[in-house]
Amino acid sequence: MRISTMATASAAAVLIACVAAAGPSAAATADVAAAISAGDFVGCQAALAEGLVGKLPADAAGITAAALEPLVADPAVRTAVDQWQFIAKLGADKLAAFAKGGPGNAEFLGWIMNSPDVMDAFLLAAVPTGFARRDENAYGIDVASLGIWRTIHDADPDAKSGMCLRLAMATALAPPPAQSGYSKVAIDPLSRYRHFKAAEQSGKLADNFKNLTVWDYSKIVCADQSDAELAWGRQMIDEFRPDLREGGRVVEMVSSVWRRNSPVPYTGMQAMLQGGGKCGPRSTFGVFINRANGIPAIGVAQPAHACVAWRGFDGTWQVGYGKGWGASRLDGITGPEFVEGVTARSSVTFFSMVEHARWLGSAAATTPAGKEKGAALLALAQKMMRDSPASVGDLSRSFRPEESEADPGANGATVATESTPAAQPPAGAPQPAKAVDGVIRVAAGDLAKTDGEGMWGGPRGVLRGRSRGQDGAFLVHFPQAQKTCWAEYIVDAPQKGVYEVVLTASAVNDGQLLEASSEHYNKTALIRVPMSHGLWAATPAADIKLNEGVQKVRIATMPNQRGVSVLALQLRPKPAPEPAP
Amino acid sequence: MKISRVVLAVAFLLGAAFVVPSAGRAAEVKWKPLGTAPNVVGIAAANGKLFAVTADAKLLLADPSAAALSWKEIGAAPGGVQAMGAGGGKLFCALNAGNAGRFRVRDAVESAAEWKDDGHAWCLTAIAGAGEKVYALIDCKEPGAEVTIMFRSAVSTPEEIAKANPNPGRGLDGLPWNGVDRRPPLGALAMTATGGKFYVATKEDTLCVGDPTKPDVKWDVIGDAAGVICLAGDAGKLFALTKSGWVVSCPVN
Known part of the structure; x- marks a missing residue:
């Protein structure tokens, strides 16, 4: 063992000495290859530290931010620092055990440890967000993450670079639990990786998903819901509130989680939306x-409350449905520390430089010759981190704080202004919908007019959003808690008589009702919208009377409903009843 | 016989007045369009003329016997009218809750006249004048609550008020409205009286006739009332305002 350590150390010293002449890659490759082969990362790590000390300025006083920048930018130094940190965080003994786990593992480790960009992304994602924990540098990375990573790496050639690589690393660092929380379905990290890859490739995720960092992805892929629930969460948004996709506002669905004790057991997220719940389930x-x-998101703990934080499209994190950051705790730190930390993390280059300085200092400090310089580097890293511009802003600010303990508008509060404005009818006079094969079909988005009045304010009339399915058809959404809300359509009936009206509609709660009526008759048809967990479903047929020719047909919500979306209307002449014998 | 018992039982359970569909009802009522009534919220017929109140508080007059209905402004009307009627040479209006649910009366003359406040008229949706009394549909629009019929004297006197309502309060001043414990047809939304009969249009677009001044009122369906939201009757004719802003008319016996 001693021989091999000495041999490795000697080899490393030689290799590092050759960096300037032969280039960094060669040095690193040889060093790592030997360590992996020998299963001795202790010696490798020590050799790397020795070599790095040799790269530092001769005097500790020369360790300044100005001197650090070119040093960290040096590919050889950066690679060696990453390798040292990689061994330090995963543990030399655990890494050795992993390397000995099979030839595939050794090859995989060789690929990682000779790819500084890969190591950078992986190691930086594992850095804690809070400044105190960054300073301590005492965190570790579970070596099991390498097993998950390798499984994905081997299963998907795309996982070697780009978004797929970052997604693979995130899944490795923050895997989902083995079983989903409420639906009790087994979750497999490889399936989770494939789930989000496929969703991104089919354009079902937030627009900026493909540009997120590994750390950002780690706040997505760890979801403790089944892949089927995640897929439903997207389809439901698409068929119930597609307007919330604009600007990444899906968090506003929390307003649709009825704040009450749920009358249905939570068998999954669908049931949670159906039954509602108080702050815990809403969070x-x-x-x-x-x-x-x-969209990256984290649950937030507040005094006697729970709410949600998420990454806005502009890259800043928001907290909502509770108090502000000042009363929050998330990701193991306080709200202000979190905001400070994610702001620092968003300055990618500077964040990387500070961490590389810290890793370099930690490595140097393990050697007798580098102790003083290592301490100077750690102090410099600490100072740079603390001096980084990180305004935490207004700590009391929160999104929809009035809904922390109440449904929208309850307790007399003015309802939060809906982010989506009420629908405007398409430009130009709407063409009357004519019967084809005897049936009048109307796209709900082709409304002629809309209006209404909320119980607690808010926009007047239906909201309009474009669904990803149904060839991008527009739907209209009748918001919750309306006194009145209606949408009007122009139809051209081929004959006078009773028509059966059937809607393609979606609802997330039981017992939702709409009314259909026509211009020339008082008779209204009560339409019972089936609870469809927010997915399209046909309503039972209801009867309205139409005159022959062009006229208005109106779909209206009943007072104080929970929200219904409509994709299309279908009006079919009702056959005359059979004459009595 | 058995079927009619079932129908009776269902009607009783629903708390609805018993409605008997008349045979050949479509032939009994033939509505004829007279013209449009833009912005009109209520109509009443008296002395061979049609009166109308607009949403912007104007009182209009028209001659229904003219070839084309032509409205002329003859004065002001109260704001927030939600029911209108006529009887005994008077025009009546009931105001909505936003206007304190008041009952207003004026002479049914063809010139400007003062609208006098005559007590409360909460939740009135239709008014039918019948001799010295006015009958009204009362719809409080509470979930599950049925529309009822109530009545009072057409015009109050201080003596009558003092006798009938010695302790007015909570906006219930003036003559009290008395229930007759007789229900209108299910879904009643408009009512008028002429020729000693009461006519009601329903949310189901049917026209019914009956007499709620007598016990055991039976409502007969006598035809369609497509889109009718307000009824007026005078001298053997019914006039109706429809939700699409038309005034239509039909003769009745």
């Missing part, structure tokens, strides 16, 4: 719906 649903749609 869970808020985190879930963000993650399902490719």
Whole structure:
């Protein structure tokens, strides 16, 4: 063992000495290959540290930010620092055990440890967000993550670079639990990786998903819901509130989680939305719906409350449905520390430089010759981190704080202004919908007019959003808690008589009702919208009377409903009853 | 016989008045369009003329016997009218809750006249004048609550008020409205009286006739009332305002 350590150390010293002449890759490859082959990362790590000390300025006083920058930018130094940190965080003994786990493992380790960009992304993602824990540098990385990573790496050639690589690393670092929380379905990390890869490739996730970092992805792929629930979370948004995709506002679905004790048991996220719940379930649903749609999110603890934080499209993190950051705790730290940390993390280059300085200092400090310089580097890293511009802003600010303990508008509060404005009818006079094969079919988005009045304010009339399915058809959404809300359509009936009206509609709660009526008759048809967990379903047929020719047909919500979306209307002449014998 | 018992039982359970569909009802009522009534919220017929109140508080007059209905403004009307009627040479209006649910009366003359406040008229949706009394549909629009019929004297006197309502309060001043414990047809939304009969249009677009001044009122369906939201009757004719803003008319016996 001693011989091999000495041999490795000697080899490393030689290799590092050759860096300037032969280039960094060669040095690193040889060093790592020997360590992997010998299963001795202790010696490798020590050799790397020795070599790095040789790269530092001769005097500790020369360790300044100005001197650090070119040093960290040096590919050889950067590679060696990454390798040292990689061994330090995973543990030399555990890494050795992994390397000996099979030739595939050794090859995989060789690929990682000779790819500084890969190591950078992986190691930086594992850095804690809080400044104190970054300073301590005492965290570790579970070596099991390498097993998950390798499984994905071997299963998907795409996982070697780009978004797929980052997604693979995130799944390795923050795998989902073995079983989903409420639906009790087994979750497999490889399936989770494939789930989000496929969702991104089919354009079902937030627009900026493909540009997120490994750390961002780690706040998505860890979702403790089944892949089927995640897929439902996207489809439901698409068929119930597609307007919330604009600007990544899916968190507003929390307002649709009825704040009450749920009358139905939670068998999954669908049941949670159906039954409603208080702050805990609303927080869970808020985190879930963000993650399902490719938006990083974290559950937030507040005094006697739970709510949600998510990454906005502008890259800043928001907290909502509770108090502000000042009363929050998440990701193991306080809200202000979190905001400070994610702001620092968002300055990618500077964040990387600070961490490389810290890793370099930690490595140097393990050697007798580098102790003083290592301490100077750690102090410099600490100072740079603390001095980094990281405004935490207004710590009391929160999204929809009035809904922390109440449904929208309850307790007399003015309802939060819906982010989606009420629908405007398409430009130009709407063409009357004519019967084809005797049936009048109307796209709900082709409304002629809309209006209404909320119980607690808010926009007047239906909201309009474009669904990803159904050839991008527009749907209209009748918001919850309306006194009145209607949409009007122009139809051209081929004959006078009774027509059966059937809607393609979606609802997330039981007992939702709409009314259909026509311009010339008082008779209204009560339409019972089936509870469809927010997915399209046909309503039972209801009868309205139409005159022959062009006229208005109106679909209206009943007072104080929970929200219904409509994709299409179908009006079919009702056959005359059989004459009595 | 058995079927009619079932129908009776169902009607009783629903708390609805018993409605008997008349045979050949479509032939009994033939509505004829007279013209449009833009922005009109209520109509009443008296002395061979049609009166109308608009949403912007104007009182209009028209001659229904003219070839084309032509409205002329003859004065002001109260704001927030939700029911209108006529009887005994008077026009009546009931105001909505936003206007304190008041009952207003004026002479049914063809010139400007003062609208006098005559007590409360909460939740009135239709008014039918019948001799010295006015009958009204009362719809409080509470979930599950049925529309009822109530009545009072057409015009109050201080003595009558003092006798009938010695302790007015909570906006229930003036003459009290008395229930007759007789229900209108299910879904009643408009009512008028002429020729000693009461006519009601329903949310199901049917026209019914009956007499709620007598016990055991039976409502007969006598035809369609497509889109009718307000009824007026005078001298053997019914006039109706429809939800699409038309005034239509039909003769009745």
